[in-house]
Amino acid sequence: MKKLRIIGLFAGMAAIVLILNMLIDPVALSRAKRVNNRNRNYAGILATEENMDVLIFGDSESYTSVSPLQLWQEHGIPAYNGGVQGQCLAETWSEMSTVLKQQHPKVILMETCMLFRYHGIEKDSQMVLAEHLYEALPGLRYHSFWKSIFYTDQDKKKENDWQKGFHLVSGIGGLEDANREEDTKKEAKMAKLNRWYLDRLIALCKENDIQLVLYSAPSPRNYTPARLDFLDMLVQEKGLDYINMNAIEEEIGLDWSVDSYDGGDHLNLSGAQKVTTYIGDKLAQEYQLPDRSSEEEYRQWNQDAEEYAKRVKKARKKWKKNKKAAGTIGEGVNP
Amino acid sequence: MAYHVNLYLLIFLPAVVLCYSLAPQRIRRIILLLANAAFYLSVSRHLIVFILGTAVFTYYTGLKIEAAGEIPKRKKNWLLLAIIALLAVLALLKYTNFALANLNRLAQFFTGNEPFTIRKILVPLGISFYTLEALGYLLDVYWKRLPAEKNFWKLLLFLSFFPTVMEGPICRYGDVGDPLWECRRATAEEVEMGVLRILWGLFKKMLVADRLNTIVATVYGNPDQYTGYVTAGIAIFYTIQLYMEFSGAMDMVIGSALLFGVKLPENFRQPFFAKSASEFWRRWHISLGVWFKNYIFYPVTLSDLAKKWNKTARKKYGKHIAKVGTSMLALFPVWMCNGLWHGPQWNYIFYGVYYFVLLSLEVILEPAKKSFDGAKIFQKWPVLLGILQTAKTWVIIFAGELFFRADGLGQGFRMFFNIFKPYIQDPNKTSIWRHLGIARSDWAVIALGILVVGAADCIIEWQQRTGKTLRLSGPNWRYAYVFVLFGAVIVLGAYGAGYLAVDLIYAGF
Numbered sequence: 001m002k003k004l005r006i007i008g009l010f011a012g013m014a015a016i017v018l019i020l021n022m023l024i025d026p027v028a029l030s031r032a033k034r035v036n037n038r039n040r041n042y043a044g045i046l047a048t049e050e051n052m053d054v055l056i057f058g059d060s061e062s063y064t065s066v067s068p069l070q071l072w073q074e075h076g077i078p079a080y081n082g083g084v085q086g087q088c089l090a091e092t093w094s095e096m097s098t099v100l101k102q103q104h105p106k107v108i109l110m111e112t113c114m115l116f117r118y119h120g121i122e123k124d125s126q127m128v129l130a131e132h133l134y135e136a137l138p139g140l141r142y143h144s145f146w147k148s149i150f151y152t153d154q155d156k157k158k159e160n161d162w163q164k165g166f167h168l169v170s171g172i173g174g175l176e177d178a179n180r181e182e183d184t185k186k187e188a189k190m191a192k193l194n195r196w197y198l199d200r201l202i203a204l205c206k207e208n209d210i211q212l213v214l215y216s217a218p219s220p221r222n223y224t225p226a227r228l229d230f231l232d233m234l235v236q237e238k239g240l241d242y243i244n245m246n247a248i249e250e251e252i253g254l255d256w257s258v259d260s261y262d263g264g265d266h267l268n269l270s271g272a273q274k275v276t277t278y279i280g281d282k283l284a285q286e287y288q289l290p291d292r293s294s295e296e297e298y299r300q301w302n303q304d305a306e307e308y309a310k311r312v313k314k315a316r317k318k319w320k321k322n323k324k325a326a327g328t329i330g331e332g333v334n335p
Numbered sequence: 336m337a338y339h340v341n342l343y344l345l346i347f348l349p350a351v352v353l354c355y356s357l358a359p360q361r362i363r364r365i366i367l368l369l370a371n372a373a374f375y376l377s378v379s380r381h382l383i384v385f386i387l388g389t390a391v392f393t394y395y396t397g398l399k400i401e402a403a404g405e406i407p408k409r410k411k412n413w414l415l416l417a418i419i420a421l422l423a424v425l426a427l428l429k430y431t432n433f434a435l436a437n438l439n440r441l442a443q444f445f446t447g448n449e450p451f452t453i454r455k456i457l458v459p460l461g462i463s464f465y466t467l468e469a470l471g472y473l474l475d476v477y478w479k480r481l482p483a484e485k486n487f488w489k490l491l492l493f494l495s496f497f498p499t500v501m502e503g504p505i506c507r508y509g510d511v512g513d514p515l516w517e518c519r520r521a522t523a524e525e526v527e528m529g530v531l532r533i534l535w536g537l538f539k540k541m542l543v544a545d546r547l548n549t550i551v552a553t554v555y556g557n558p559d560q561y562t563g564y565v566t567a568g569i570a571i572f573y574t575i576q577l578y579m580e581f582s583g584a585m586d587m588v589i590g591s592a593l594l595f596g597v598k599l600p601e602n603f604r605q606p607f608f609a610k611s612a613s614e615f616w617r618r619w620h621i622s623l624g625v626w627f628k629n630y631i632f633y634p635v636t637l638s639d640l641a642k643k644w645n646k647t648a649r650k651k652y653g654k655h656i657a658k659v660g661t662s663m664l665a666l667f668p669v670w671m672c673n674g675l676w677h678g679p680q681w682n683y684i685f686y687g688v689y690y691f692v693l694l695s696l697e698v699i700l701e702p703a704k705k706s707f708d709g710a711k712i713f714q715k716w717p718v719l720l721g722i723l724q725t726a727k728t729w730v731i732i733f734a735g736e737l738f739f740r741a742d743g744l745g746q747g748f749r750m751f752f753n754i755f756k757p758y759i760q761d762p763n764k765t766s767i768w769r770h771l772g773i774a775r776s777d778w779a780v781i782a783l784g785i786l787v788v789g790a791a792d793c794i795i796e797w798q799q800r801t802g803k804t805l806r807l808s809g810p811n812w813r814y815a816y817v818f819v820l821f822g823a824v825i826v827l828g829a830y831g832a833g834y835l836a837v838d839l840i841y842a843g844f
Contacts, residue, residue: 002523009527009814013821020825038832122377126342130831133341143826147776 021139028142038084039141041165045080045099050297052103053289054079056165057096058111058217059087064266065217065245066109068164069308070276072301075284076291081165087114088124089197094131096201098138100208107287108205109279112216112231113223115198118191128193164304168311169268170318171261188226190234202238211287215243217275218254221265243282245275252278258323269315336377337501337839338587339540344533347374351497352594356520363518367492367595374497375460382459385424386500390491392420393469394484397476401483414477418470425466428458433679460842461500463676467626468494472508474630481509489516498591502584502841504602504622507629514597521596527813532590534820539583541828543784545837547576550771555740558750563758565767566750570737575785577736577840578606581620584839600625604799605792610724612693612731623676627669635665655702662698666691681744689735780827 028035028043035043041063045055054077056066062083071077082095092114118124134141190198205212214235216223223246235242245252252274256264259271267275283289292298336343351370355363375383396417403410432453439449472490475481484490493512494500521529554561554569561569582603592599602622609615616624635641641661648657674687697704713720734751741747764770768778798804830836 005523005810006526009530009817012814012818013530016818016822017825020822024826122336122342126340126836129341129345133345134831140825141831143828143831144776146826147774150774150776150779 017137017140020143021137024139024142024145028139028145031145031148035142035145041080041082041084042095042099043142044165045082045095045103048080048103050078050301051105052078052080053106053292054109054283055096055099055103055105055107056081056083056109056111057087057092058083058109059114059117060085060167060266061113061217061219061222062087062109062111063165063167064169064268065111065272065275066279067166067168067272067276069166069301069305070273071280071283072293073305073309074277075280075289076293077280077283077289078292078298078301079164083111083165086117088117088119088127089114089194089201090124090128090131093197093200093204094135097204098135100204100210104208105210106289107211107213107283109213109215110201112214113219115190115194115231115234116187116227118194121193124191124193163308163311166272168272168315169261169266170315170322171268172258172319172322173260173262186222186224186227188224188230190230198238202240211241213241213243213287215279216246218245218249218252218267218271219265220246220256221263243279245278248278258319268319269312270319336374337842338498338584338591339537339839340836344537348591348594355518355595360518364488364492364516367496367515367518368488371492371495371497371500375495375500378501379457379460382457385428385459385462386465386495387491389421389424389465389469390487390494393417393473393494394487394490397473397483397490398485400473400476410477414473417473421466421470425462428456428462430675430679432456461502464503464505465494465500467505467623467676468508471505471626471630475507475509484508484512486516492516496592496597498588499599502581502588502839503620504585504588504600505626506599506622510600511597515595517596519596521594524810525593525596527810527817529590529593531813531817531820532586532593534590534817534824536583536586536588536590537824537828538784538820539579539586539788540837541824541830542780543788544576544580544583545829545834546773546777546781547572547579548837549773549777549835550768551576551740553772555742555746555750558741558746558753561758561767562753562756565758566737566753567733568768570733570750570754573740574733574736577740578603578619579784579788580837580839581841584841605796607729607732607792608725608796609728609732610721611697611728612690613697615728615732616690616694623673627673631669631672632665635668636661641665659695659698663695666694670694677739682738682741682747685744685747686735686739689738693731777829780829783827 029047045052054068054071056062056068056079060083063081066079066081068079068081071079082099084091092110096108119127202212214231216228216231228244228246231242231244234240249256254271254274259267259274261268284291293302336347338344347370351366354366355370358366372383375386396413399413400410400417403413432455435451435453439451439453442448442450472481472484472493476483489512490508492515493506493508496511496515499506551569551573554565555573558566585602589599589601600622602620604618604621606615606618609618641664644664645657645661648660670687670691671684672687673690674684677683677686708720737750738744738747741750758767760767769775773781794805794807
């Protein structure tokens with residue numbers, strides 16, 4: 001009797017989790033644009049019906065450096081930026097393994113800054129556990145979806161998915177001295193946990209016949225010479241394709257006095273446009289990604305691109321204003 | 336590994352409870368000791384030597400105090416050695432930097448130099464809690480309330496019990512030592528109650544406290560931007576946050592211990608029903624108050640000095656003055672220790688002095704209060720008196736917590752005086768409460784959480800006062816509460832995307 005009561009208690013709790021998961025997950029995905037915070041891009045990818053040829057993962061360096069709709073405008077490549085602030089490899093694994101069940105990209109671009117992210121064994125173990133739970137019970141990931149009941153008109157304006165995960169920022173926070181110096185706070189090594197996840201991600205891409213390309217967005221604040229040396233060795237060891245954009249800043253035409261909004265940590269719109277053009281050319285030429293802009297299935301993408309172009313035009317105007325008063329950090333356009 | 340994180344709730348605690356429940360009794364002790372070590376190592380790593388050292392030292396000196404038997408001087412010497420050594424370790428680890436920083440300030444003022452270099456000192460987990468438990472045990476042995484423990488492992492199990500080591504409650508060895516060592520399996524009712532208490536704690540912390548933390552941190556981060564009702568409101572919200580957070584953590588602690596068949600003392604008893612500052616402290620962080628009462632207040636009150644004063648003052652100035660003098664003599668060390676115990680900051684010391692002054696005033700004004708309470712209007716409407724007393728106590732509590740949360744005494748005073756400056760609303764913005772970092776939906780959850788916890792506190796208070804019980808208990812009701820709370824925590828809890836994990840406040844003390 002005693003055992004039965006205890007089993008009943010835990011069985012009831014398990015049933016509640018399963019029921020909530022079954023209720024929340026489909027509702028959230030059917031209204032993916034209302035999913036907020038760091039799950040937004042994740043839900044955005046899952047809610048996109050068309051297949052995307054390129055998926056981008058990483059932390060803030062990724063979603064401020066590559067604009068999917070610019071890739072579409074310039075090369076007709078359907079892409080989505082799934083990067084989120086402070087992303088860790090456990091999150092990338094969870095996100096990638098879930099979205100690959102319905103998306104079949106040809107190339108996955110992975111920004112490398114998150115390879116160095118480590119919060120200590122306790123915090124990272126908590127995060128790994130949470131990600132495994134979310135993988136098993138995805139409804140829990142969107143548990144605060146009920147908040148959309150309280151949506152205001154302003155929130156509704158943000159629903160439009162014109163950015164496809166990209167963060168468009170028109171501010172300028174120039175960097176006076178772009179010389180890279182060693183910074184002991186920026187450790188040039190990977191935690192064992194991150195190595196383990198990287199190997200799993202490489203295997204996952206191979207399994208799904210996807211070309212995994214690592215790239216380092218230009219960022220003097222994050223990429224110290226030691227880190228860049230480490231990455232060169234790592235990609236050699238793993239046999240991975242790698243684009244180090246920090247080594248080709250001149251070729252891209254980056255000007256650190258106007259292409260960053262926070263003093264060389266992240267790119268603003270102007271910087272991201274230059275990087276996206278370079279990456280788009282590389283994807284089209286070296287990975288032979290087809291131009292799908294005239295395909296009927298992707299008609300919505302052209303409409304999204306039109307909206308995007310309008311936003312970019314406005315943001316460029318702001319950026320020019322900021323350029324005149326260079327050195328001040330402007331407001332981001334995107335939420 | 337705090338009590339509210341997934342690693343504790345989903346892996347560590349279930350694994351330990353499962354091993355404990357399946358193992359034979361002798362092995363259960365070993366399992367608990369190993370679990371305590373694993374828990375401690377997960378947070379404090381090599382600093383585990385401090386709690387081990389404290390246990391060895393307490394065990395040894397306890398035996399020595401008992402062995403000194405009827406030789407009072409030797410007995411007293413051993414006790415003094417123990418007290419000085421335990422407090423010295425605590426002071427060295429916790430207060431050295433505070434003392435050096437203040438000496439530097441003084442030296443800076445007089446000589447323009449700062450002679451001392453301040454280095455970061457790692458403080459072992461729960462040192463403030465297990466040191467008081469060890470001192471309590473030794474004093475009980477000294478006063479012959481307890482025999483000295485002959486079994487070192489039993490004492491170690493008590494001092495390092497993982498559910499209490501981080502935040503208390505500060506237990507007495509006489510109350511918890513035996514049930515803990517007994518290591519019996521929990522009954523079905525205890526398991527149900529344990530799970531219920533853990534979920535109740537999570538409900539308080541994850542629905543209310545962690546959301547309030549955002550707005551409280553916003554205002555305390557820029558204290559001079561806010562004035563008037565906003566600062567006053569934040570003092571109230573911080574008090575609610577602290578109550579939900581600390582009492583919630585205690586629910587998780589008590590719930591965890593129940594899963595091992597151990598009943599810990601309650602640390603909160605509906606504190607917002609208090610009608611005076613002294614009553615508030617009999618309802619808030621009860622175990623700390625009881626410790627100070629048993630080991631400082633009573634011994635000082637019964638000391639030769641207090642007795643002498645009492646005798647002389649009664650003759651010269653009358654009963655009331657004698658009582659005031661004795662009370663103040665005993666209250667002063669209690670509240671200085673209370674303030675210092677919370678940490679090496681001037682605002683904590685001020686917090687102690689604040690309550691010392693208020694509690695002393697309560698004793699001084701007792702005759703005036705009696706005549707005020709006996710006024711005709713209050714005899715006609717006693718509820719009115721109750722409301723007035725409760726409102727007064729709330730103001731005292733909120734003002735105290737305003738200083739308690741401040742980053743230094745200076746900020747506390749600035750914020751206190753800011754309350755009396757009007758807040759001018761930015762005409763381009765809607766209500767200020769919508770610009771403090773949380774959404775409307777979060778406010779709705781906070782309101783819901785406060786309502787539910789408030790209603791539960793009202794029911795418990797009513798039951799305790801009247802001795803009546805609502806027909807809302809029993810196994811079926813427990814199941815219902817568990818399922819509702821569990822669902823609420825999953826859906827409404829402030830975890831995952833969009834929320835920052837908030838560390839337990841009292842774990843820092």
